[in-house]
Amino acid sequence: MKSIEAKGLTKEFRMVQSRSGLAGAFRDLFNRQYRTIRAVDEIDLTIEPGEIVGYIGENGAGKSTTIKMLTGILEPTAGHLRVNGYDPHREREKFVRTIGVVFGQRSQLWWDIAVRESFRLLKKLYRVPDDVHECHMNRLVEVLDIGSFLDQPVRKLSLGQRMRCELAAALIHQPRLLFLDEPTIGLDVLVKENIRRFLKQINQEYGTTVLLTTHDLSDIEALCSRVVMLDKGRVIYDGGLKELSVQWGGGQRILLELEEDWPLLPLEEKTRGLSVVWTKEGERRYQVRLTGQESGVSEVLSRLVSHVTVKEIRIEESTTEDIVRRIYREGVHHA
Incomplete structure (x- = not known):
């Protein structure tokens, strides 16, 4: 029952x-x-x-x-x-x-x-x-x-x-x-x-x-x-x-500071096949947004560390409050 x-x-x-x-x-x-x-x-x-x-x-x-x-x-x-x-x-x-x-x-x-x-x-x-x-x-x-x-x-x-x-x-x-x-x-x-x-x-x-x-x-x-x-x-x-x-939060975000400044294209090449979106945030600073469940933080980092020197890493995730606010602001049609 x-x-x-x-x-x-x-x-x-x-x-x-x-x-x-x-x-x-x-x-x-x-x-x-x-x-x-x-x-x-x-x-x-x-x-x-x-x-x-x-x-x-x-x-x-x-x-x-x-x-x-x-x-x-x-x-x-x-x-x-x-x-x-x-x-x-x-x-x-x-x-x-x-x-x-x-x-x-x-x-x-x-x-x-x-x-x-x-x-x-x-x-x-x-x-x-x-x-x-x-x-x-x-x-x-x-x-x-x-x-x-x-x-x-x-x-x-x-x-x-x-x-x-x-x-x-x-x-x-x-x-x-x-x-x-x-x-x-x-x-x-x-x-x-x-x-x-x-x-x-x-x-x-x-x-x-x-x-x-x-x-x-x-x-x-x-x-x-x-x-x-x-x-x-x-x-x-x-x-x-x-x-x-996953549906509303926009996925996890990896914030990276590298030892050297890299163009986006070679970094994107190193994570080809993964569900990620790269953004350059400033000199030597990048954001990698995970857009699918099949790609994890550890997999992204394992692809990078053998090619680039990472100075600092921060992982962020949307809170439930952030997600709910986004749903009501943007509307259900974005589901």
């Missing part, structure tokens, strides 16, 4: 089309005009159990609307959707027992009571047996290091402390699928690293499937082997991070 299986998933909203001026406002009182906005446009998405998938896109791309459909908050306008084998909207009571949700900007903990009491309430809500709850919570408390503030009210916690408690709360009932929406927003580097390490642990130990939406692409690089990118309600990329780098 797939964790998420969506085919042609679509969500439309009917919006009032306001007319300008006082006369237009008066007409709107008696004869409203509407327009339809398609926020999510026939998305196909399949996620296997145990995957950690990054779901990214600019503001307004349709990420939040998709998550609300996947978690049962919104009903799709059209398309087929099954999450953990359930229809999220129509089988909501059974379905919610199989998922956990953490929204970075919203809390599922009770603001004015101790964290421990929030956990107890959630235990009863999800009907978790006492023995199972105690063993599992002890593990969560230890790994997330939240024992020192379990008796404090949530409102007195720092943002980093609260987010660790939110993660524990989302995992009290050991869900098969965890939705994370900006889980590290506003956190310092050390807390982010601790949360990422914890998410990797629960994925490995319990096989928990994770769907992560975030604007912090370092989260994606640290956790996800696969990324789904959305633009204007449509999926424009679904694949591995490595493949994303």
